[in-house]
Amino acid sequence: MSGDFSENKVDVIVVGAGPAGVSAAITVARGGKKVVLVERGSFAGSKNMYGGVIYSHAAEEIFPNFQESAPIERFVGEHRYILMSEKDSTAISYKNFENKTNSFITIRANWDKWCVEEAVKEGVYYAPDTLVKELIVEKGKVIGIKTDIEDYFADIVILADGVNSLLAKQIGLREDIKPKNVALGVKEVIKLPQEVINQRFGLQSFDGLNHLGAAIELVGGPLEGMLALGFIYTNKDSVSVGIGVCLEDLKTKKIKPYELLEKLKKHPAISSLIEDGELLEYSAHLIPEGGYSCVPKLYTDGAMVVGDAAMLVNNVHFEGTNFAMLSGKFAGETALDALERNDFSSNTLCLYKKKLLNSFILKDLYTYKDVIKTLSSRTGSFLGYYPKKLNEFFSIFTCADGKPKQEKFRKFTLDFFRKRSLSELFKDAIAGIKIVFGILK
């Protein structure tokens, strides 16, 4: 353990050294209070995986000068969306040539480790290799933790123990996760020479030396008809390829996630990007998918829940780490306030929820509250039929074969309606309207 932790009582204990936990702990330490960050892994990040992108706005709030020393693989210079059918694909690419630092790609094992090192420099007591087995509760108030080593006590315990959060469950803040509210992410990291990545992905240099990265999202193809998306992120000299699939879909369709990933890697749109690469690692992790309606009670006497443990993820935009970091910061600030008032009850800790409500976190989750539900009722259409039809349209649009275009477009249109009954189209239109109005209202 880093730092002097001779007494078993501190001001705040934070469980879990992911983005949420480290942000909470550093905020408390900056307020001059004694805080312990407990992590079950041998080092921060050793148990964590994700797709690949961290958002600069959140990183800057916690580590204002992070760009000087953080282990950044590449700044994201392009967002690409590839809609696949079995035999072709259509890509939409967005590039912003002015704002290179909106987001960056980093490897979690490196990023989390760097964050903890920074936190320790600022006075956080860090306890790796320490599993918190349960919370110590006295007269309904959380007063400490039981670890596999010994018991520790604090005025406030912040639960940043990730999507499964057994600790939030123990004190009744969370229920068991339902398969429809969670996705399983599986990912491979594939090694390729830097120049090959730059050339295959068409990545530009921004200072003559370093090249920007690409964040690619994949729809359809082998994932067709499931509440699932694929992704590719370009590291410096490796590429992360993965999928996130709703657990319920995997269960009902009896599909193995690694088989699905294998199929995705063999799709011509993907295989050409990763061919001749060497597999470095394979990992899997759950992603909270439930959105606003699944956010649990966020605090109780003596405890607050942050990040994935509080199901704070916006999976429409692939945002989780920024929600984690800022929810951690809000909980840290609330803890400082409670210590100032010497009141660790829900009366003071409710301030944490107010901060979340006033921020983009709960506002965005509210905006998207029906999107996943609506999408999951029409996955066959939005994540299957329409991407396929879009590809068909472009195959006609781009084909010059000496045959008149009108005939082809007529056949395409007739086919479009023949294969989709009016009632299906009507349901899709209603779902589309629901999504758009849900977001705009």
Ligand SMILES: Cc1cc2nc3c(=O)[nH]c(=O)nc-3n(C[C@H](O)[C@H](O)[C@H](O)COP(=O)(O)OP(=O)(O)OC[C@H]3O[C@@H](n4cnc5c(N)ncnc54)[C@H](O)[C@@H]3O)c2cc1C
């Ligand atoms: C496949 C996939 C792709 C993703 N892609 C992105 C992306 O590109 N961008 C993005 O912003 N987000 C992404 N996310 C989401 C993002 O990873 C999470 O939202 C984020 O990591 C949440 O941070 P956290 O600190 O709340 O939890 P975690 O990162 O899960 O950290 C929890 C920590 O708690 C520790 N812990 C758990 N239980 C205990 C215990 N009992 N005792 C001690 N320690 C404990 C764990 O070891 C871990 O270190 C992705 C997630 C997945 C799975």
